[in-house]
Amino acid sequence: MTKERLITGKTKLLGVIGHPVEHSLSPAMHNAAIAHLGLDYVYLPFPIAPQNLEIAIAGLAAIGVVGFSVTIPHKQAIMPLLSEITPLAQAIGAVNTVSRQNNQWVGTNTDIEGFIAPLQTTYKQDWSQKVAVILGNGGAARAVVAGCHQLGFAKIHVVGRNVQRLQEFGNSWNNSPISENLQVHQWEELPKLIPQANLLVNTTPIGMYPKVNESPLSVEEIANLPKGAIAYDLIYIPKPTQFLEQAEKQGAIAIDGLEMLVQQGVAALKIWLQQETVPVEVMRQALQKHLGLG
Ligand code: NAP
Numbered sequence: 001m002t003k004e005r006l007i008t009g010k011t012k013l014l015g016v017i018g019h020p021v022e023h024s025l026s027p028a029m030h031n032a033a034i035a036h037l038g039l040d041y042v043y044l045p046f047p048i049a050p051q052n053l054e055i056a057i058a059g060l061a062a063i064g065v066v067g068f069s070v071t072i073p074h075k076q077a078i079m080p081l082l083s084e085i086t087p088l089a090q091a092i093g094a095v096n097t098v099s100r101q102n103n104q105w106v107g108t109n110t111d112i113e114g115f116i117a118p119l120q121t122t123y124k125q126d127w128s129q130k131v132a133v134i135l136g137n138g139g140a141a142r143a144v145v146a147g148c149h150q151l152g153f154a155k156i157h158v159v160g161r162n163v164q165r166l167q168e169f170g171n172s173w174n175n176s177p178i179s180e181n182l183q184v185h186q187w188e189e190l191p192k193l194i195p196q197a198n199l200l201v202n203t204t205p206i207g208m209y210p211k212v213n214e215s216p217l218s219v220e221e222i223a224n225l226p227k228g229a230i231a232y233d234l235i236y237i238p239k240p241t242q243f244l245e246q247a248e249k250q251g252a253i254a255i256d257g258l259e260m261l262v263q264q265g266v267a268a269l270k271i272w273l274q275q276e277t278v279p280v281e282v283m284r285q286a287l288q289k290h291l292g293l294g
């Protein structure tokens with residue numbers, strides 16, 4: 001029998017801000033962890049339109065919110081509204097986790113930790129001679145680039161379709177040590193890059209539900225992926241994506257986006273609760289159940 005969870009005047013508030021926020025998976029994941037730990041917290045969805053962001057952040061402070069997740073479209077817009085931003089979040093240029101510390105909002109980004117988690121545990125190896133090829137140059141690609149740099153990749157190639165956005169992406173790292181091993185390329189250069197890839201990451205939404213029959217790469221392109229390379233798709237539904245299915249057929253190791261989602265949440269909850277131990281398996285199962293995978 002599950003213990004009844006009572007919300008009282010003392011219950012501490014956590015949440016997620018976004019627009020829209022109805023489809024966020026974070027409430028299911030974090031409330032499962034809170035219930036498992038028996039803590040007097042609740043994690044709520046806060047739908048906040050872009051024009052209300054500033055007033056909403058002040059409101060969250062006024063009602064004593066302990067911390068919150070940040071999702072689309074606020075990940076960059078929130079930055080000037082915070083008192084402090086960790087160097088990691090500054091390097092990426094986006095915040096996904098905010099906590100209240102000494103009456104001030106402090107922003108960080110746990111997507112890097114989420115992304116690298118499987119590469120540091122299950123698939124741990126020496127990455128210093130390895131090559132990463134990243135498809136897409138949007139928000140998530142920034143965390144992936146920073147993560148690959150943190151793991152020590154020798155070369156990081158980012159491939160995009162829009163020349164201007166690609167150049168801006170490349171230039172945005174100019175003041176960072178990351179720029180030393182980073183190169184940007186147009187999509188047409190992929191046939192030359194794929195045979196070099198030890199890690200191939202899809203950060204584009206191609207193949208995401210409901211367009212489950214699409215893949216960022218053709219069968220011919222993916223056939224040149226070296227055997228034993230890792231194909232990593234940030235998409236978590238469907239499981240597996242076309243991209244991962246094709247890569248596995250070529251003898252690649254497949255990692256989907258679910259673990260990244262779990263681990264970025266784990267890292268955020270540790271910050272809010274100021275404790276090192278959170279129930280990772282409970283959070284993973286809550287997500288799987290919510291996504292109809294469990
Ligand atoms: P985003 O900022 O919109 O970036 C998407 C990137 O994909 C852009 O570079 C875009 O290129 C490119 N792209 C889109 N359609 C394309 C196409 N048909 N051909 C080539 N490139 C295309 O989105 P995001 O926030 O980075 O998210 C990207 C994906 O990662 C989503 O599927 C999201 O669900 C997933 N994600 C997963 C996690 C996780 O925890 N697992 C975390 C974050 C994101 P243009 O700039 O030319 O449009």
